[in-house]
Amino acid sequence: MSRTVFCRKYQKDMEGLERAPYPGPKGQDIFENVSKQAWQEWLKHQTMLINEKRLNMLEPETQTFLQSEFDKFLAGDEYERPEGYVPPSD
Numbered sequence: 001m002s003r004t005v006f007c008r009k010y011q012k013d014m015e016g017l018e019r020a021p022y023p024g025p026k027g028q029d030i031f032e033n034v035s036k037q038a039w040q041e042w043l044k045h046q047t048m049l050i051n052e053k054r055l056n057m058l059e060p061e062t063q064t065f066l067q068s069e070f071d072k073f074l075a076g077d078e079y080e081r082p083e084g085y086v087p088p089s090d
Contacts, residue, residue, distance in 0.1 A: 007035035009074045014038075034074065042073055052082035 005016035014035035020027035021039065030039065046066060049055065055062045072079040081087075 005031075005033060005035055007038050008033045009038040009076060010035060038074065042070060045073065045079075046070070048082060048085070049080060052085075 003016045004013045006012070007014045014037060017031055017034065017036050017039055020031040034042075046069075049066065049069065050057065055065070057063070069079050
C-alpha cells in the first residue's frame with residue numbers, strides 16, 4: 001500500500017515517495033512533504049536544466065543554483081526554464 005503526503009507543490013494529499021531521496025534533514029523533509037509526482041517532475045526539470053545550461057555538477061555554484069530552483073519549483077514560484085522552452089499542454 002502506498003503512503004500519502006500533503007504535497008508542498010500541489011497543496012493536496014498525494015502518493016508519497018517510497019524512501020527519502022537522499023540522507024539527512026533535507027532528504028527527510030522531501031520524503032515527508034513532496035509527492036512522488038512532484039519529485040519525478042523535479043528530476044525531469046533538473047535534468048533539462050543541467051543539459052541545456054551545460055551545468056557542471058562538481059561546481060558548488062551549480063549545486064546552490066539547483067537547490068534554489070528546487071525550492072522555487074516546490075513553492076510554486078517562478079523558476080528557471082531553458083530559453084525557448086514551451087511546456088507541453090495537457
